[in-house]
Amino acid sequence: MFASKVGLLLTALPVAFVFFIINIVGSYLIFGGFPGLEQMVRNEQLSVAQFSLVPIPLFVLMGEVLFHTGLAMKSIDAVDAVIRRVPGRLAVVTLVAGTIFSAISGSTIATTAMLGSLLLPQMLQRNYEPKTAMGPILAIGGVDILIPPSGLAVLLGSLAGISITGLLVGGIVPGLILAALFIGYVILRCWLNPELAPTYEDTSAPVAHPWLNLAVTVLPLIGIFALVVVSMIGGWATPTEASALGALATVLVALLYRQLTWESLQKSLMGTASISGALLFIIVGATTFAQLLSFSGATAGLVALIESSNLPQTVILIGMLAILLVLGFFIDQTSIMMITLPFYMPILRAMGVDLVWFGILYLLCMQIGLLTPPFGLLLFVLKGVSPPGITVGLIYRAAIPYVWLTILMMVLIFVFPAIVTAFVASP
Secondary structure (H helix, E strand, O other): OHHHHHHHHOOOOOHHHHHHHHHHHHHHHHOOOHHHHHHHHHHHHHHHOOHHHOHHHHHHHHHHHHHHHOHHHHHHHHHHHHOOOOOOHHHHHHHHHHHHHHOOOOOHHHHHHHHHHHHHHHHHHOOOOHHHHHHHHHHHHHHOOOOOOOHHHHHHHHHHOOOHHHHHHHOHHHHHHHHHHHHHHHHHHHHHOHHHOOOOOOOOOOOOOHHHHHHHHHHHHHHHHHHHHHHHHOOOOOHHHHHHHHHHHHHHHHHHOOOOOHHHHHHHHHHHHHHHHHHHHHHHHHHHHHHHHHHHOHHHHHHHHHHHOOOOHHHHHHHHHHHHHHHHOOOOHHHHHHHHHHHHHHHHHHHOOOHHHHHHHHHHHHHHHHHOOOOOHHHHHHHHHOOOOOOHHHHHHHHHHHHHHHHHHHHHHHHOOHHHHOOOOOO
16 A cells, blocks of 8 residues: 555645545455445544644634735834844845744745745845845745644644644744754855845835834734744643634734735635645545554554564664655655654654654654755745746755754754753643
8 A cells, every 4th residue: 555655646646636546445455345435434524523623724824814914024024124234134034034924824835935926036136146045935934834833733743643732832942943043054154255145235215113113013923923822831722722813813913904905815715725625635535544554454563563673762763754854855745744654653652752752853854855856845836936047956956055954953853852842741
């Protein structure tokens, strides 16, 4: 079944279709004819009839509302008005504003597309070296995976049976450290070589009180982030309830700033439905596939094989992460989850590994996959919004330093697990 699934994925069939094909054939053979198909239908219905999946569309809605109402652009302008004399100013603005937007958006694609369409032309117009201009846009789109609200973290928690609250809270510190590494790298490079990001004369009208403007524009957005995270950490709300609070607060902030129109609301809801529908179809297929593996005995056999190998736990974990990194070169993130989680989770539980800690490492591998050729999703998202003359090869090279910085972050988490676990309540 595993080989069949990988083969079908490589044919470029939609992921959901691949799982339906494998599940139909597998259910018929393993469960015994047509009763097996009936069992498959029941399993698929139960797989999406759970409240733990509700945060996915609500987190996506938060980002869609901010994007279509223009509040995200206002936050970028506010950050730009404050950061004036920093080397690589616009690149740093991209990273800072992108981190703020990541704290309210559940969509990595939306973050990359917005920053690419708004800031990349400005940086190129001011003679920024193209890789210096594109790298931060790609990198901060990946940070979106770690900083809540993260739709991919919710998906991972739902599919793997890991605490969703733990993943969302555990990703905050690594996400902020990673963003700081990116910012430090950009400032250092542009300070050492000013030609990468030439200074320019700002002809726009100066903001009378830039710090006040930053507070008025950004604090409500940070307040939404705090509402979601603090309500979960304090135990006052489940991830589902926290996501509902966040979505409601986002709409109210848009109304407060008089940015919410019927057209922007309609676009936000349509975008949310499109993204969420695709993810739910994949969840339906993936859950049934995991059950097929369990009934077939493949999962139990793999766990027994690993346990009898007598390999050190560290070697096994590094091997699992290495497999994720290799798969990220060729397969999208959701497909990787579908392929690996049915095998990984029984092994991790048998070894007694902290699942939230490994879940954050897993998400970092997914982030690297978004940036690595030939199939890194964010590479093509940025290509789609780039001006003419920007080649795919140039975008590939722009991502390389940030891939290495992300690997450095993984090493830090591996050596110092408290970076993840310090603020996560014990189960």
